[in-house]
Amino acid sequence: MSEITTLPNWTALGPALALLATALALLAVDMVDPEESSSVLLTGTSVTGGLVALGLALWYLFAGTGQPAAGQEAPQGALDLFGGALVIDAMSLFFTVIVTSVAVLVAFASHEYLRDHSYQAEYYSLVLLAATGMVTVTAANSFVTAFIAIELVSLPSYALVASLKTNEGSSEAGLKYFLVGALSSAVFAYGIALVYVATGSLQFDAVTTAIADGTPFTSLLGVGMVMILGGVAFKIAAVPFHFWAPDAYEGAPAPISAFISSASKAAGFVLGFRVFVDVFGGAMGVFNWVNAFLIISVVTMTVANFSALKQNNVKRILAYSSVAHAGYVLIALAAFTGSVDGEISILGAGMAHLFVYGFMNTGAFLFIALAEHWEVGRTVEDYHGLGEQAPFACAAMTVFLFSLAGLPIGGGFFSKFYLLFATVTGGQGLLGAALVINSVVSLFYYTRIVRALWTEDAAADLELTEYPTGLYIAIAVAALATVLLIPGFGVVIEYAEIAARMIGG
Amino acid sequence: MAVAPGWYLLLSAAVFCIGLFGVLVRRNALIFLMSVELMINAANINLVAFSLVYGNITGQTFVLFLTALAAAEVAVGVGIILVVNRNFDSIDITDAVTMRW
Numbered sequence: 001m002s003e004i005t006t007l008p009n010w011t012a013l014g015p016a017l018a019l020l021a022t023a024l025a026l027l028a029v030d031m032v033d034p035e036e037s038s039s040v041l042l043t044g045t046s047v048t049g050g051l052v053a054l055g056l057a058l059w060y061l062f063a064g065t066g067q068p069a070a071g072q073e074a075p076q077g078a079l080d081l082f083g084g085a086l087v088i089d090a091m092s093l094f095f096t097v098i099v100t101s102v103a104v105l106v107a108f109a110s111h112e113y114l115r116d117h118s119y120q121a122e123y124y125s126l127v128l129l130a131a132t133g134m135v136t137v138t139a140a141n142s143f144v145t146a147f148i149a150i151e152l153v154s155l156p157s158y159a160l161v162a163s164l165k166t167n168e169g170s171s172e173a174g175l176k177y178f179l180v181g182a183l184s185s186a187v188f189a190y191g192i193a194l195v196y197v198a199t200g201s202l203q204f205d206a207v208t209t210a211i212a213d214g215t216p217f218t219s220l221l222g223v224g225m226v227m228i229l230g231g232v233a234f235k236i237a238a239v240p241f242h243f244w245a246p247d248a249y250e251g252a253p254a255p256i257s258a259f260i261s262s263a264s265k266a267a268g269f270v271l272g273f274r275v276f277v278d279v280f281g282g283a284m285g286v287f288n289w290v291n292a293f294l295i296i297s298v299v300t301m302t303v304a305n306f307s308a309l310k311q312n313n314v315k316r317i318l319a320y321s322s323v324a325h326a327g328y329v330l331i332a333l334a335a336f337t338g339s340v341d342g343e344i345s346i347l348g349a350g351m352a353h354l355f356v357y358g359f360m361n362t363g364a365f366l367f368i369a370l371a372e373h374w375e376v377g378r379t380v381e382d383y384h385g386l387g388e389q390a391p392f393a394c395a396a397m398t399v400f401l402f403s404l405a406g407l408p409i410g411g412g413f414f415s416k417f418y419l420l421f422a423t424v425t426g427g428q429g430l431l432g433a434a435l436v437i438n439s440v441v442s443l444f445y446y447t448r449i450v451r452a453l454w455t456e457d458a459a460a461d462l463e464l465t466e467y468p469t470g471l472y473i474a475i476a477v478a479a480l481a482t483v484l485l486i487p488g489f490g491v492v493i494e495y496a497e498i499a500a501r502m503i504g505g
Numbered sequence: 506m507a508v509a510p511g512w513y514l515l516l517s518a519a520v521f522c523i524g525l526f527g528v529l530v531r532r533n534a535l536i537f538l539m540s541v542e543l544m545i546n547a548a549n550i551n552l553v554a555f556s557l558v559y560g561n562i563t564g565q566t567f568v569l570f571l572t573a574l575a576a577a578e579v580a581v582g583v584g585i586i587l588v589v590n591r592n593f594d595s596i597d598i599t600d601a602v603t604m605r606w
Binding site: 148151158167183251 | 514517521524528534537538541544545547548549551552555558559561563564566567570571574577578581582584585586588589591592593598601602603604
């Protein structure tokens with residue numbers, strides 16, 4: 001930022017504050033008149049709040065907030081807040097853009113989905129509180145703030161997954177998500193405690209310094225790192241901590257599945273990037289996390305893709321596809337070589353993939369929300385012939401699915417290509433091969449859904465009577481973003497690179 | 506310090522393992538929740554003990570947050586368990602299995 005326009009530092013938290021204020025405003029609106037509260041007003045308020053947060057994040061990102069000024073090197077320029085407990089840099093703003101975009105799409109799409117829901121204000125409020133937590137995760141610069149922010153993501157998510165109170169699937173999904181989540185946050189907390197035992201500090205910079213100076217408790221530090229890895233792997237739904245994901249996504253209301261699988265995963269990844277690259281970068285001798293991520297990454301994409309092949313429920317197929325994508329993005333950590341030199345760094349490629357994934361995956365789950373709204377059923381067979389009745393939505397779904405597979409119809413092609421390119425130039429040909437083979441496997445199940453939509457004959461009684469506006473708007477925006485990310489990918493990768501340099505040094 | 510720090514580590518590891526054992530073998534969702542609480546409290550023991558060892562209050566401050574978060578987690582968890590009980594007439598976590606693979 002130039003001298004003239006410098007705002008006070010705390011305004012860098014604007015996106016999080018906007019989301020929080022909207023969440024509280026929604027509760028206030030509902031409190032005034034709980035019987036008569038209009039769903040248009042509630043949706044409008046949440047969409048507006050999300051758009052304000054998104055606008056602030058984009059403005060800060062393009063204005064150069066938290067980026068090195070002219071003549072400075074990469075880690076400089078980040079804004080430390082509250083004694084270094086939070087940090088606003090290019091990476092936190094980049095991920096804030098992802099999270100708030102997904103939150104806006106989900107708020108739009110929930111409008112019709114929630115028509116008969118009796119707790120609409122609470123639903124939107126929880127979505128925005130979870131988004132606040134995600135934005136805070138991106139800025140967390142201490143294990144204390146990281147843990148609190150992760151819990152602020154998790155607790156509303158549990159409630160949202162179980163929010164269809166009379167639906168067996170929803171409450172079962174909520175129970176499973178909650179039990180696994182509570183266990184993993186306890187393991188995460190114990191890992192943090194062990195890091196504190198080893199280093200005497202919880203602030204990221206101080207922990208980095210303590211590790212560099214050497215600690216007498218290296219074995220405890222190693223165990224702590226493994227436990228923190230477990231906590232992160234749960235959040236991003238990587239194998240072997242992925243078992244909750246298919247169940248939670250299948251049982252949850254579809255917009256919430258979209259929200260958790262896109263935004264919550266991005267928040268988990270940002271924590272993983274910051275904690276492992278930035279803080280534990282110097283502790284490779286204690287616990288070689290790069291090799292651990294290498295194994296997790298390959299196993300995650302392979303297990304997830306082959307599990308998806310034998311599913312018949314579309315939501316479950318997409319759930320496994322989202323687990324597989326966690327594996328693709330994990331390449332960024334698995335092939336990390338200790339620096340972000342070169343034109344295209346692996347970290348930047350991973351972040352760019354998360355950005356594109358945010359739109360295409362949200363879009364795909366929102367199509368399922370549309371199908372649930374029409375009550376056509378949940379299996380691939382139930383989707384037969386939808387293309388004739390709803391050509392626009394099905395065309396958008398085709399774009400999402402092929403972009404997820406990595407065909408050059410959406411931004412997913414470029415982000416996968418950059419990941420592949422970075423693995424090859426980084427000398428990790430094996431990972432690149434795993435990425436290509438898995439993308440080919442994934443094409444089978446994506447094509448299966450597309451074929452069901454377009455080429456099969458519909459059941460005789462299939463008659464769609466209603467085309468919900470909010471869902472259509474959300475799907476159209478997501479499809480437009482996915483397609484526009486082909487020409488616009490240069491901008492995304494440019495900012496992803498800046499973000500990667502902020503932590504990779 | 507009257508007690509060597511190593512004993513605190515041992516105590517907290519023992520509490521953590523008891524919690525983990527409970528998570529793995531008990532089928533009642535409420536007992537599961539209690540076991541998770543034990544695991545979080547194991548982390549608290551470490552944090553408080555080493556806060557004293559290092560002479561800073563970072564650990565103790567974090568314990569306050571952890572305790573509050575654990576309470577919040579129980580509030581959400583018991584709510585979900587109630588909903589499950591209404592739908593399945595049971596809080597046995599092996600009963601709620603309509604979705605598999």
